[in-house]
Amino acid sequence: MRQERPGGERENRVTVRAPAKLNLQLAVGPPRGDGYHHLVTVFHAVSLFDEITVEPAARDRVTVTGEGADRVPAGRDNLALRAVAALRAEVPGRAPGVRVAITKRIPVAAGLAGGSADAAAALVACNALWGSGLGQAQLVDVAAKVGSDVPFGLLGGTAVGRGRGERLTPALAPATQYHWVLAFAEGQLSTPEVYAALDRLRAREARGDEQPPRHQGGPGGDRPPEATLDAGLMSALRSGDARLVGRTLSNDLQPAALSLCPALRKTLAAGLELGALGALVSGSGPTCAFLAASAKRALDLAVSLSGAGVCRSVARVTGPAPGAAVVPGRP
Ligand code: C5P
Numbered sequence: 001m002r003q004e005r006p007g008g009e010r011e012n013r014v015t016v017r018a019p020a021k022l023n024l025q026l027a028v029g030p031p032r033g034d035g036y037h038h039l040v041t042v043f044h045a046v047s048l049f050d051e052i053t054v055e056p057a058a059r060d061r062v063t064v065t066g067e068g069a070d071r072v073p074a075g076r077d078n079l080a081l082r083a084v085a086a087l088r089a090e091v092p093g094r095a096p097g098v099r100v101a102i103t104k105r106i107p108v109a110a111g112l113a114g115g116s117a118d119a120a121a122a123l124v125a126c127n128a129l130w131g132s133g134l135g136q137a138q139l140v141d142v143a144a145k146v147g148s149d150v151p152f153g154l155l156g157g158t159a160v161g162r163g164r165g166e167r168l169t170p171a172l173a174p175a176t177q178y179h180w181v182l183a184f185a186e187g188q189l190s191t192p193e194v195y196a197a198l199d200r201l202r203a204r205e206a207r208g209d210e211q212p213p214r215h216q217g218g219p220g221g222d223r224p225p226e227a228t229l230d231a232g233l234m235s236a237l238r239s240g241d242a243r244l245v246g247r248t249l250s251n252d253l254q255p256a257a258l259s260l261c262p263a264l265r266k267t268l269a270a271g272l273e274l275g276a277l278g279a280l281v282s283g284s285g286p287t288c289a290f291l292a293a294s295a296k297r298a299l300d301l302a303v304s305l306s307g308a309g310v311c312r313s314v315a316r317v318t319g320p321a322p323g324a325a326v327v328p329g330r331p
Pocket of ligand 1: 035036037038039146147148149163164165191192193195
């Protein structure tokens with residue numbers, strides 16, 4: 001699906017934007033033995049987008065500009081380059097080298113799946129540039145090999161994720177627009193370290209050192225129960241009532257993120273005191289997300305939060321946002 005210019009000449013550059021995500025629920029089950037945990041999660045894409053442009057090059061390479069660019073790996077570890085390689089493996093023979101230019105707006109290692117958004121964008125962009133013609137379902141299969149959150153970067157909207165998060169079902173819900181305030185933290189958190197901290201907290205709970213905050217332990221006592229979808233959240237989403245959604249937000253990784261970054265407690269408390277309908281750490285953190293009752297309330301909350309000195313900066317976003325898509329008319 002390489003774009004044609006009016007004269008029939010082919011575009012040799014494709015620009016795609018892909019959204020950040022929140023997890024409205026993140027239920028973490030037992031470790032799987034392959035380094036991952038069984039999950040049930042409700043992904044929600046929001047209107048904070050990274051943009052990537054691909055064009056032919058002698059060999060694959062990446063440049064990164066924008067928010068936190070110096071902390072994004074520029075070599076083979078770059079998730080967008082890994083996505084390019086994964087797509088090439090599916091379409092051998094018609095996939096020459098590319099230069100990938102990433103413009104970051106999604107903060108790095110912030111629990112917003114920015115790297116996954118870049119990977120999803122790279123898949124859509126190269127599929128178009130190379131004229132590979134892969135459909136959404138095929139791209140989702142490739143995306144799952146690149147990272148747990150990459151398939152959702154393609155899909156966008158609001159969706160239930162299972163497995164390690166890569167098995168998606170779109171959530172059927174009315175076209176409600178939710179208003180969020182994101183509070184970005186000074187530091188970063190590494191996703192594997194947050195999962196490891198959760199395992200440690202649960203091991204302590206199982207030994208009886210502490211009362212478990214949520215999982216009471218099954219008959220075996222020392223193994224977290226299977227993760228299950230929160231029927232209350234799903235019914236709140238079906239009602240389109242932001243107040244109900246705010247009350248049913250949940251994240252099993254939050255205690256682990258707070259144990260590594262205790263200052264986030266203050267951030268969450270401040271947002272709730274300032275009238276947020278609900279608050280939670282986004283994914284593995286450290287970004288905190290606050291649901292507001294309206295665009296006006298979100299603006300007030302953003303202004304007050306940034307004045308309260310409890311975060312590095314704030315952003316107002318709405319959700320659900322669309323998944324990775326070609327930006328028409330660029331460059
Ligand atoms: O799939 P991705 O590379 O984004 O995952 C990053 C890390 O997060 C994994 O290496 C693992 O430590 C942790 N993770 C997990 N269970 C999941 C998803 C991610 O433990 N379902």
